[in-house]
Amino acid sequence: MDFKKLNKQDFLFFIELLGKEYVYSDNESLDKYSRDYTEDLSFLPEIVLLPNSVDLVSAILAYCNKERIPVTPRGAGTSLSGGALPLYGGVVLSTEKMNRIINIDTSNFQVITEPGVINQTLRDALAEVDLFYPPDPASKGTCFIGGNVAHSSGGPKALKYGTTKDYVLNLQLVLADGSVIWTGANTLKNSTGYNLTHLVVGSEGTLGIVTQIVLKVIPLPKYQVLLVASFNSVKDACATVSPLFMNGLQPSAVELLDQKGVSIAVKAKSIENPFPECACFLMIEFDGNKPEAFQSMCELAYETCLAHNAVEVLMAETAAEQEKFWNIRRSIGEVVKTISIYKEEDTVVPRAALPQVIEKVQELEKEYGFNAVCYGHAGDGNLHINILKEDMDDHRWEKELPKAIRQLFETCKALGGTISGEHGIGYVQKAYMDVMLDKTHFLLFAGIKNTFDPNGILNPGKIFDPA
Numbered sequence: 398m399d400f401k402k403l404n405k406q407d408f409l410f411f412i413e414l415l416g417k418e419y420v421y422s423d424n425e426s427l428d429k430y431s432r433d434y435t436e437d438l439s440f441l442p443e444i445v446l447l448p449n450s451v452d453l454v455s456a457i458l459a460y461c462n463k464e465r466i467p468v469t470p471r472g473a474g475t476s477l478s479g480g481a482l483p484l485y486g487g488v489v490l491s492t493e494k495m496n497r498i499i500n501i502d503t504s505n506f507q508v509i510t511e512p513g514v515i516n517q518t519l520r521d522a523l524a525e526v527d528l529f530y531p532p533d534p535a536s537k538g539t540c541f542i543g544g545n546v547a548h549s550s551g552g553p554k555a556l557k558y559g560t561t562k563d564y565v566l567n568l569q570l571v572l573a574d575g576s577v578i579w580t581g582a583n584t585l586k587n588s589t590g591y592n593l594t595h596l597v598v599g600s601e602g603t604l605g606i607v608t609q610i611v612l613k614v615i616p617l618p619k620y621q622v623l624l625v626a627s628f629n630s631v632k633d634a635c636a637t638v639s640p641l642f643m644n645g646l647q648p649s650a651v652e653l654l655d656q657k658g659v660s661i662a663v664k665a666k667s668i669e670n671p672f673p674e675c676a677c678f679l680m681i682e683f684d685g686n687k688p689e690a691f692q693s694m695c696e697l698a699y700e701t702c703l704a705h706n707a708v709e710v711l712m713a714e715t716a717a718e719q720e721k722f723w724n725i726r727r728s729i730g731e732v733v734k735t736i737s738i739y740k741e742e743d744t745v746v747p748r749a750a751l752p753q754v755i756e757k758v759q760e761l762e763k764e765y766g767f768n769a770v771c772y773g774h775a776g777d778g779n780l781h782i783n784i785l786k787e788d789m790d791d792h793r794w795e796k797e798l799p800k801a802i803r804q805l806f807e808t809c810k811a812l813g814g815t816i817s818g819e820h821g822i823g824y825v826q827k828a829y830m831d832v833m834l835d836k837t838h839f840l841l842f843a844g845i846k847n848t849f850d851p852n853g854i855l856n857p858g859k860i861f862d863p864a
């Protein structure tokens with residue numbers, strides 16, 4: 398792609414528009430914004446801009462579009478698919494200064510927020526008025542709502558409540574040429590032409606920059622109970638997931654962890670390990686406002702786990718006990734990085750097919766000689782498979798491993814699944830999009846991209862390469 402390199406005039410324009418303190422071009426900042434959480438990748442931007450209003454975002458995009466300067470929107474930079482990496486340099490547009498919760502509407506169960514609000518900050522503000530925004534990525538203490546929208550992020554609670562897309566009612570969007578639109582309406586129903594809101598959710602910053610978000614929220618479930626079932630094999634744990642639902646249970650989360658993941662988290666964070674010694678665990682959570690209903694649910698879940706070879710099932714009743722388990726579960730994605738470079742795959746299949754995915758991973762581990770840490774949202778059939786580089790040489794890592802990943806993805810497709818459940822395609826999964834999509838899909842994608850962003854300045858090189 399042919400983009401302009403920034404010159405002195407461009408720097409002066411941005412400084413005049415935003416003020417010096419909202420423009421970074423020093424080496425330390427450029428280095429910081431050259432990375433996100435993906436592997437060990439780094440692409441240097443030429444400048445980092447931190448606008449604090451929709452008008453400024455609009456002015457930046459209008460200028461960049463005219464000058465053919467690439468713009469990479471950025472939230473908190475926790476993407477695991479390279480979404481926030483500025484592949485072509487240019488501008489990183491950070492939304493960190495757009496961090497106001499604009500309105501919590503308790504009568505309509507809606508919240509209007511700017512994109513730079515941290516997911517947990519929004520949850521805390523809503524909890525104060527007994528409201529709840531369910532999507533809860535394990536990165537919820539850091540990631541921004543805007544990033545969540547751009548990836549249609551999930552999290553453990555997606556099992557019962559759905560992902561980000563199920564909560565976005567309306568978006569204020571700045572298009573590549575600087576024009577500003579609302580994509581929908583602040584209503585629970587909308588049947589007014591194409592659904593631009595859902596087109597933008599999950600579009601990874603390639604169609605526009607989201608500057609305000611209207612979210613649906615629900616009453617806060619006040620009580621939770623957590624069961625932790627231990628298994629001698631990952632396959633047994635996976636084979637237990639579908640029967641939980643077939644027995645009529647509606648857990649709010651069913652998460653899978655293996656012993657490797659638990660040990661790494663405990664060691665890296667120097668925290669107490671509440672998990673027993675066993676190969677693999679299922680964390681099964683129920684929530685609601687009638688704790689008396691939990692007993693029968695827990696009994697049924699307990700029996701189902703034992704019937705599928707669980708070694709033991711623990712119950713964590715208090716919030717403090719539960720948090721010890723959740724803290725470890727949430728830490729895994731982050732701490733795996735401390736032991737090795739890794740590639741994170743975000744496979745998703747219909748949940749009854751989980752054992753076949755694990756079987757394939759084990760087969761590939763043997764064939765290609767790698768170790769994988771598997772964990773994630775088993776209830777959704779969404780497993781994160783972290784393939785560790787450890788002492789694998791660079792050639793095998795770069796040239797051979799992609800063949801293993803392709804085989805894994807082909808297996809997911811054959812099982813009725815797909816190659817990303819919640820982390821998006823970004824930069825690192827782009828090479829595998831042909832597993833899922835054919836020429837017709839790519840032509841449709843290119844047509845949509847061209848309509849929103851004819852000069853291709855918005856997050857270029859993400860999701861797919863234009864034909």
Ligand SMILES: Cc1cc2nc3c(=O)[nH]c(=O)nc-3n(C[C@H](O)[C@H](O)[C@H](O)COP(=O)(O)OP(=O)(O)OC[C@H]3O[C@@H](n4cnc5c(N)ncnc54)[C@H](O)[C@@H]3O)c2cc1C
Pocket residue numbers: 433434469470471472473474475476477479480481492512533534535536539540541542543544545546547548549550551552553601602603605606607608727728729730731819820823856
């Ligand atoms: C330890 C860890 C655990 C995680 N757990 C989960 C999990 O459980 N579930 C899950 O779904 N994900 C998870 N993630 C992935 C990640 O946190 C999510 O994808 C998150 O939504 C990214 O948000 P962010 O603010 O960091 O966005 P960034 O990483 O900054 O950006 C992500 C993408 O969004 C685009 N973008 C950001 N803001 C805007 C905007 N305002 N307008 C348009 N485009 C924008 C960027 O260009 C990029 O393509 C995890 C990540 C880590 C590191």
